[in-house]
Amino acid sequence: MFDRLVLHETSGTKPALKSSTKIACGLASFALSGGLIAALLLSERAGPGLAALTASRMDESGVENPVTAVLLNFRSYDTLLEIAVLLIVAVAMLSMQPSATNRSMVEVNHRHSGDPVLAGLLRWLVALATVLSGYLLWTGAYAPGGAFQAGSVIAGACVALKLSGRYHFFWHPLKARLLLTIGLAVFVLVGGFCATGDKRVLEYPLEYAGMLILIIELAATVSIAAILLLLFTGLQDDKPDATQAGRPST
Amino acid sequence: MTQDLIYSVTSLALFGCGFYGLLALPHILRKLLAINIMGVSVFMLLLATANHGTSIDPVPHAMVLTGIVVAVAGTALCLKLAVNINAIDQNERDSNHQ
Incomplete structure (x- = not known):
């Protein structure tokens, strides 16, 4: 897509900024930065934060990693809305995509004469990424990891498949x-x-909290991977019928 | 403490750099990159303030994790809109030439 986006400073009708305007912009941003740094240095050190509070309630969360506990239990409302924001972006992107009703989701172009080394490497990499994604999802319960990391690894593997051209x-x-x-x-x-x-929305029962978090994370991994892949493929102007010699078979 | 301070001051300097880019660079792709630099600087400031020496505050970490994903999604949507705007501009220029 970037070959279509002209990267010149003054593409088309927009004139270049005058140097006086640039100096004014520079002074404004310098003042902004300086003001913020001064505010940071002059302000009192923030309190102890929420680390102690989180640590004291960890046995109620169902997981052992404090970041996962905050994401999916203590502040799960935020994460729910974040997935909703991702979905809105995906819907906007989907509306700008050409319709693909009569196609399967993944099509393999067998006639693509690609590099055999690349094809072999991809076979290993994608399998490895799938295992890594499962590991990241599972390990999120007690160490850094979770649905976002696992989903982005799967999306990365799919992007590698896409970029191979096959x-x-x-x-x-x-x-x-x-x-x-x-x-x-x-x-x-x-x-x-x-x-x-007497429970409220998103207030998991104590004994099932760990399992419910895992179920949510599993579904979120699938959606996050699909959304990230949609965002990537949406940015490529994909017209396989026009660019490929042979019609891809399913 | 000093480490936090270095990271915080650097992040605010980065914020200023991004703000300059947003104001002074006319191209839409550069403006988008500038906005991203501003966003990353905010993440950096949050992570720096989450460090309390011995313990890590998990709440800012969770916020940054959420923010990164939303920022990536927003950037992708902006890029798509930029490509569409560019295509419209191109069409107008072509029809003006004829």
Whole structure:
């Protein structure tokens, strides 16, 4: 796509800024930076933060990693809304995509005469990325890791497949929507089912908290991977019929 | 303490650099990069303030993790819009020439 985006400073009709304007901009940003640094240095040191509070309630969270506990238990409302924001971005991107109703989600171009070394390497890399993603998802319970890391590793593997030229991803209307929404749907369902009896929405029962967090993270991993891949493929102007010699077979 | 201070001051300097880019660079792609630099500087400041010597505050870490994903998604959407705007501009210029 960047070959189409002209990178000159003054592409087309926009004139270059005058040097006096540039100096004014520089002074303004210097003043902003300086003011913020002065505010930082002059302000009193912030309090102890929430580390002690989080540590004292860890046995209620169902996991052992404090960041995962904050993300998916103590402040799970924020994470729910974040996945909703991701979904909104994905829907906006999907609306700018050409329709792919009569295509399967992944198409392999067997006639693509690619580098055999690249194809062999990809076979290893994608398998490794899948295992790594599962490990990251599982390890999120007690060490750095979780749905976002696992989802981005899977999306990276799919981007590698796409860039090899042998594989093409299409966004079938129904299947794409299913993949993109499953994270938010599972999150909302689990959060809603928690609100029985005297419990509130997203207040997990103590004994099932770890398992519920794992279920949410599993669904969120699928959605995050699909959304990131959609964002990547959406930026490439993909017209396989025009660019490829042979019609790709499924 | 000194380490926190170095990271905090650097992040605010980066914020200023990004702000200058946003104001002074006319191209839309450069403006987008400038906004990203400003966002990353905010993440850096949050991580620097989360460090309390012995213990790490997990709440800012969770916020940054959330923020990174949203920033990536927003950047991708902006890039797509930039490409579309560029295509419209190109069409207008082509029709003006004829």
